[in-house]
Amino acid sequence: MSQELEVPELGSVGLLRYGWRQLTSMRTALILLLLLGIASIPGSLIPQRTQNPISVGEYFKNSPELAKWMDQLFLFDVYGSPWFSAIYILLFISLIGCVLPRTIEHFHSARALPPATPKNLDRMEHHTSWPAQGDELEKARDWFKSKRFRVLEKDGSISAEKGFARETGNLFFHLALILVLLGISFSSLFGMRGMAILNVGERFINTTTSYDSLNYGKLFNEKNLPDFALTVDKFVAKYNLVTSSPEDYTLDVKFAKGDLTQSELRTIKVNSPLKMGNTSIYLQANGYSPVVTVRDSKGNVAMQGPVPFLPQDSNLRSIGAIKVPDADPQIGFVGSFVPTYARSGAEGAVSVFPEALDPRLLLAAWIGDLGLDGGVPQSVYRMDTSKMTQVGLKSLKPGETFTYPQGSITFEGYFQWVNLEIVHDPGKNFALLGGIVAILGLLASLFTRRRRIWIRVGKTVEVAGLAKNAAPGLDVEMAEFVAKLKGEK
Amino acid sequence: MSRTWAYLSNYLVYSSMALYALSFIAHAIETAWAVRVTTEDSKKNMDYKHTEKVARIATAMMILGFVLLFAGVVARGLSASRVPWGNMYEFSITGALAFSGAYLAALRKHDLRWLGLLVSIAVLLTLGTAVAVLYRPSAPLVPALKSTWLVVHVSTAIISGGVFLLANAIAAAYLYLDRMETRGGRTAWAKRLPSLENLDQLSYRLVAFVFPLWTFSVIAGAIWAESAWGRYWGWDPKETWAFITWVAYAAYLHARVTVGWRGRKAAWLCLFAGSTFLFNYVYVNIWGTGKHTYSGL
Numbered sequence: 001m002s003q004e005l006e007v008p009e010l011g012s013v014g015l016l017r018y019g020w021r022q023l024t025s026m027r028t029a030l031i032l033l034l035l036l037g038i039a040s041i042p043g044s045l046i047p048q049r050t051q052n053p054i055s056v057g058e059y060f061k062n063s064p065e066l067a068k069w070m071d072q073l074f075l076f077d078v079y080g081s082p083w084f085s086a087i088y089i090l091l092f093i094s095l096i097g098c099v100l101p102r103t104i105e106h107f108h109s110a111r112a113l114p115p116a117t118p119k120n121l122d123r124m125e126h127h128t129s130w131p132a133q134g135d136e137l138e139k140a141r142d143w144f145k146s147k148r149f150r151v152l153e154k155d156g157s158i159s160a161e162k163g164f165a166r167e168t169g170n171l172f173f174h175l176a177l178i179l180v181l182l183g184i185s186f187s188s189l190f191g192m193r194g195m196a197i198l199n200v201g202e203r204f205i206n207t208t209t210s211y212d213s214l215n216y217g218k219l220f221n222e223k224n225l226p227d228f229a230l231t232v233d234k235f236v237a238k239y240n241l242v243t244s245s246p247e248d249y250t251l252d253v254k255f256a257k258g259d260l261t262q263s264e265l266r267t268i269k270v271n272s273p274l275k276m277g278n279t280s281i282y283l284q285a286n287g288y289s290p291v292v293t294v295r296d297s298k299g300n301v302a303m304q305g306p307v308p309f310l311p312q313d314s315n316l317r318s319i320g321a322i323k324v325p326d327a328d329p330q331i332g333f334v335g336s337f338v339p340t341y342a343r344s345g346a347e348g349a350v351s352v353f354p355e356a357l358d359p360r361l362l363l364a365a366w367i368g369d370l371g372l373d374g375g376v377p378q379s380v381y382r383m384d385t386s387k388m389t390q391v392g393l394k395s396l397k398p399g400e401t402f403t404y405p406q407g408s409i410t411f412e413g414y415f416q417w418v419n420l421e422i423v424h425d426p427g428k429n430f431a432l433l434g435g436i437v438a439i440l441g442l443l444a445s446l447f448t449r450r451r452r453i454w455i456r457v458g459k460t461v462e463v464a465g466l467a468k469n470a471a472p473g474l475d476v477e478m479a480e481f482v483a484k485l486k487g488e489k
Numbered sequence: 490m491s492r493t494w495a496y497l498s499n500y501l502v503y504s505s506m507a508l509y510a511l512s513f514i515a516h517a518i519e520t521a522w523a524v525r526v527t528t529e530d531s532k533k534n535m536d537y538k539h540t541e542k543v544a545r546i547a548t549a550m551m552i553l554g555f556v557l558l559f560a561g562v563v564a565r566g567l568s569a570s571r572v573p574w575g576n577m578y579e580f581s582i583t584g585a586l587a588f589s590g591a592y593l594a595a596l597r598k599h600d601l602r603w604l605g606l607l608v609s610i611a612v613l614l615t616l617g618t619a620v621a622v623l624y625r626p627s628a629p630l631v632p633a634l635k636s637t638w639l640v641v642h643v644s645t646a647i648i649s650g651g652v653f654l655l656a657n658a659i660a661a662a663y664l665y666l667d668r669m670e671t672r673g674g675r676t677a678w679a680k681r682l683p684s685l686e687n688l689d690q691l692s693y694r695l696v697a698f699v700f701p702l703w704t705f706s707v708i709a710g711a712i713w714a715e716s717a718w719g720r721y722w723g724w725d726p727k728e729t730w731a732f733i734t735w736v737a738y739a740a741y742l743h744a745r746v747t748v749g750w751r752g753r754k755a756a757w758l759c760l761f762a763g764s765t766f767l768f769n770y771v772y773v774n775i776w777g778t779g780k781h782t783y784s785g786l
Contacts, residue, residue, distance in 0.1 A: 026747050030740055037736035037765075044729040044773070051723065052778060079724045184722070193719075240629060249632050270632040271717050282719040421719045428721060435708040442701045469746065 023090065024097030032091040039087050043078030046070070050077070092181055099174045106167050113152040114161035117454045124454070124464035126478045136485045137457045143484050149453070157456035163468070169444025176437035183430030192216035192225075192424045198232045199289050199306045199415040205229045205260075206422070224424070226279050230255045233265070235416050237286060239354050244315055246354070251283050251418055268420075278426045285419035287311045287318055290337050290361050291412040294324050302327045302407070306415045309337045310381045315351040321383035322363075322409075323370055330370045331406060332383050336362045337414070349395065361396045361411045365404050449473060453481060461485065494568035495627040501561030502582055506616050508554030509589075513609035515547035520606055523678055544602050548593075551609060555593060558586050558616075568627040574643040575630050577774055581619035584770070585612045587651030591695075595655065599691060603682050607658055633780075638713030645706035646731075649699050650766055653738075656695040657763035660756040663688040667753055689752055692759055693745055700738050707731050718780060727781035730769035737762035 022028055047055035056076050060067040074081030121127055140158055144151050149160035194214035196204055204210055206228050234252040239245065249270055256263035257276070268274050274281040289306035296302050302324050309320030315338075322333040340353035341360040349362055368388030371378070378384060394402035396411040449471035456462045463482060467474040522540045562583050566573035573579045592608045595601055630639075667685055669675050675682075683691075710731070715721040722728060741758045744750040750758070773781065 026743070030743055030748065033736055033740050033743070037733045037740070040724070040729050040733055043724055044726040047778070048724065051725065055778075243628055245628065246632055247629050248635075271636040271638075271713075273716060273719070280719065284719065423719050425720075428715065431721065432708075432712065435711070439701055439705050439708065442704060446697050446701060 020097065023094050026098070029091065029094045029098060032087060032094060036087050036091055039084050040078070042075055043084075046075050046078070048076060048078060050079075088181075092178060095174055096178065099171060099178075102167075103171050103175070106164075106171060110164055110168075114150055114159045114452065116152060116154055117157040117159040117456055118464075121454055121456060121462045121464040124466060126465040126474060127462070128464075128478075128482060129460045129462040130486070132457050132459060132461045133487075136455065136461045139485050139487075140455045140481075143481060144453075156458060157454065159452065159454050161450075161452045163448050163450030165444045166448040166450045166468075167445070169441040169446075169448065171441070173438050173441030173445060176434045176441055179434035179437065180431045181434075183427040183432075183434055186427030186430060187217075187425050188427075189217040189219045190424075190426045192220050194422050195284070195419060196422070197308050197417050197419050199308070199417045200232050200235050201415065203229060203231045204420070211422075220424075226257075226276060226424075227260070228255065228257050228276065229260050229263075230266075230281070231263075232418060235286065235418055237354070237416070244352075244354055249283060249286065278428070279422065279424045282421040282423065283418060284421045285311075287316060287417055287419075288337050288339060288356065288359075289415045289417045290320075290335070291414060292322055292333075292361075293410045293412055294322070294327070294331070294407065295409075296327060296407045297405075302331075306417075307335075308380070308417045309335065313351070314354065315340070316354040317349075317351040320381050321379075323372070323383060325370055325372050327407070329367050329406070332366050332370050332385075332388065333409065334364045334366065334383050334385065338362070356414060359398060359414060363394050363396065363402060363409065364390055365392045365394075365402070365409070367391050367406060451477070453478070455485075491568045491570070491627065494564050498561045498564035498568060498627075501557050501564055502616065502620065505554045505558035505561060506613060506620070508550050508557060509609050509613045509616065512547050512550035512554060513606065513613060515543055515550055516606040516609055519543040519547055520603075520678065523681060544605075547605055547609075548596065548602065551589060551605065552593060554612075555586065555589050558582065558589070562586055565627060569629055571630055572640050572643070574639060574647075575628070575634060576623075576625050578619050578623040578625050580643075580647070580770075580774070581615055581623055583647050584650055585615040585619070587647045588612060588615070588654055591648075591651040591655045595691075595695070600683065601691075604655075604658060604662070608655075611654075611658075633717050636713055636717065638709055638716075642706055642709040642713055645702050645709065649703040649706055650770065652695050652699040653703075653734075653763050653766050656692040656699075657760055659688050659692040659695070660759040660763070663692065663756045664753065664760070667756075685752065689755065692756070696738060696741060696759065696762075700742060703735060703738065707735055714780075723780075725779040725781060726773045727769060727779060730765060730773055734762060734765045734769060737765050 047059065049056050056067075059070070059076075070076065074083065078084055118124065122129070137156065137158065141151070141153070144158065144160045147162065149162045150164075151158050151160045192215065194211040194216075196211050198204055206225050208214060208222055208225070231254040232251070233254050234250075236248075236250045237246060238248040240247055251268040253266055253268060253274070254263045255266040255274065266274050268281060268283045270283055273283070287309060288311075289308045291306045292304070293301060294303040303322075303326070307320055307322050309318035311318045317339075318337045320335050320337065322335060324331045336349065338349055338351035338360050339356040339358075340351050341358045342350055342352045344350045349360065366383070366385050366388040368385075371384045371387060391406065392402065392404040396402055396409075398411055398413045401408050401410040450468040451465060451471070451474050453465045454463065463478065463485070465474050465478050519540045522543065562573050562579075565579060565582070569575070574583060589608055589612045592601065592604065662682070663685060666675065666679060666682060666688070669679060670685065682688075710728070711721040714723070714728075737758070741755065741762050744758060745755055773779070
């Protein structure tokens, strides 16, 4: 005979059922909810790749060991990490498991009549009784009707109930949260988000190759890119003369849809993107592109055009690199553009205002190997000078030319550039709808009181009431009811 | 013209500080007298006729301070022809206004005068910090803030914050009195404070009242972010902490309504939720990174 203890067999179905019950219990939901809050904390303290890739890079540079270890725990991608996803997916499964049965139950109980009046009303709260006059039942019927109670009348008694909106609102609130999550998932699967830097005057045609960077969801189809083209017509930036802080950005574009034959003038501002269905075009950043002409020693043009520079501070001192890989030997310039030039003892050339009032282009010319042929991707704003030698330094005003032994560079002027972000977000309206329904549901559930009132008329009139969740205010309502029945007021 | 409004706003804020200070002193005197009355006359128990007048003065001072601060906030807005929520100085004076406003509004229905001492000193400290550390000259808004949503999103966030902090103060009072009671009963002066059950109910009602508003504020922020930044939710530190606050209060409401938490546990959860709001306001505004960096510091 076996000496083992008899353990009741759960079986796989029983185990599943047990697990499901645990997961959908209120306690688990509450723990998961708090856990979700706690799990989102690290992402707000540690830089995230999606928002601040430069700071993440610094982590890797300063303490590579620690950063590597943190990266394995997804601490730089908290909101896309498996453990974060696990928490919210579990929470939503728990939510669905909790809300769906309740919805069905509520649907049934909303159609059912209130339960019959209890036998002993004197045991209930708010109980009062007085000698009957005769017309109390009729008065009660009218009062319940005017207050929109649901009633069950039986054997000289009425059982009335009100406040179903509480549970209805509660359920709508939770269902709406599921809708929000579905909207977000829909956006990330079918959405796309791309950036393009355009100089004033340039034209953008919406194809994947036109973007400087482009991210799209797993189920996004390139064919779904809407057909449009736009030309940057005019860009005006206004700044505060005292603080240099921006006051207004206005971008005018010539916008053409469909077969691109007809174009119309449209304006894009920071808080008003250009919208076209679920696709929006946002004005995200702006800066300067110095226009230069590079010539070789014989005077032939080796390169000509605007080169976007990257702003470094609020006065738009910008840095960039002008690379001429076709020259022989290769030549490149590390540059800095200041829209309003001033000299500062410690920092050298600085900009004192973001508008181009007195622009300068400061250049260091380098000769040698630009390192572009190795296949290693390089930033367009920086230059690898490790295999190059410097041949000169110069500060140029517009129209001026810097001549060095191997050729010359002329600073012709500048264009302004704008960074447009083009976003296709098919789920946002679901999320918005979810948000609105959630608030309405919340209001209904927090400010509705569910209560029952009973009346029985025989020789005496007996009334009593019951408030669910110990909601306050029933005493006032009962007093009003009794006054009505007695014919007072 | 705009400069005149800015100066006027400063004078109004300073004057309101003086009134809040007077209110604080009156509340302090009232509390001190109440203590003496109860200790000397412990048999007669609970006779507050002496202190009633002082208490009324304290509340009157607070109302006057509120009116002047309200005018100061409005004048600050007029000085730049916009709503006065462009930097942290402006958030702070409006936040102080909302906090004392929430207290005064709650005072109409509930006996909360005992809390006036705390409210007046908290407002005074907030205004002092705002004037001394956070002050920035009145200036126009940066383009990202130029939106109708600024009015909707920031006003609801500030009102929610004021009520959350009031609920926090009451929950803290609950915990303090609760400890006092378990250690052998309330001391004389604490006897006139409301019962534990009242405090418990009151802090819950404040949270339940303002939680939908906070939800609305977060959603309004998301709608605004969609039009200004091209995404409605991006886990920016401010957004993350607003979410944490939302989750914490949602947990608090569930714990009370569904699981039936009362008293001590609920008060601690309420305090935790409120502190995430404060953290968001102080830490993320001043040291945080991200897109919500409008403190002007």
